[in-house]
Amino acid sequence: MRVSLLNMEEKHLERVSALDFKLAQRPWSVSMFKEELRLRSFCRLLMNEYGVVVGYGISRLQVDEWHLLTVGVAREFQRQGYGFQLVADVIRKAALGYNRSVLLEVRASNVSALTLYKKMGFETLYIREGYYKAPPLAEDAVVMSRRVQENDRKIFL
Numbered sequence: 001m002r003v004s005l006l007n008m009e010e011k012h013l014e015r016v017s018a019l020d021f022k023l024a025q026r027p028w029s030v031s032m033f034k035e036e037l038r039l040r041s042f043c044r045l046l047m048n049e050y051g052v053v054v055g056y057g058i059s060r061l062q063v064d065e066w067h068l069l070t071v072g073v074a075r076e077f078q079r080q081g082y083g084f085q086l087v088a089d090v091i092r093k094a095a096l097g098y099n100r101s102v103l104l105e106v107r108a109s110n111v112s113a114l115t116l117y118k119k120m121g122f123e124t125l126y127i128r129e130g131y132y133k134a135p136p137l138a139e140d141a142v143v144m145s146r147r148v149q150e151n152d153r154k155i156f157l
Contacts, residue, residue, distance in 0.1 A: 003054050003082070005089060008043035010034065015053045016045060023072040025132070036060070036069070042093055046073075046082055057086035059093070059102075066094045068104035083116055091120070095152035102148065105141040107132055114142060122146040 008016065013033045021027040036043055036058050046054040055073035059066045068090055073082045094102050105128065106113045122144040131141035 002049045003046050005085065006045055006047055008037065008045045008056065010037060012045055012053065016056045019053050019056065019074055020070070020072055022075070028070065033058070041069070042066070042090065044086060044089055046086065055082045055086055057090060059090045061099065064099050066090055066099055066102045068102060084120065087116070087120055091146065091148060091152050094148040095150065099148055101145050103143070103145045105131060105143050108140040108142050117144050120146065
């Protein structure tokens with residue numbers, strides 16, 4: 001199966017939002033995704049040759065640091081390197097812009113994401129207690145950061 005990494009456009013938002021609804025405990029609305037496009041955030045998606053959205057990622061530049069706001073991969077495509085590809089795309093974008101780091105928050109219970117981020121060189125900065133407010137219980141977020149290096153411009157290609 002061939003998968004392409006594309007810039008997200010408004011025409012993709014219904015499919016991206018539908019996937020986010022399947023994945024997230026507190027999914028984004030179409031209007032939230034639309035707002036990120038309006039703000040010219042770094043909005044990317046992976047789509048296969050049949051038009052199926054395999055995954056998506058949204059990042060926003062804040063001063064000189066990229067903040068990874070959301071990333072998701074359809075369950076049937078997980079553990080195939082697509083999450084890695086989306087995160088690497090943000091790291092590469094940061095390196096090309098001479099930005100100093102990439103920051104993210106991840107649920108403390110999301111062991112597979114934590115493992116991926118550590119494998120990619122992210123380090124834990126601190127824990128935000130009760131950051132995720134989804135019922136029935138609040139959950140802590142692990143705040144992680146990765147310094148961007150010049151060789152990141154090509155290291156993940």
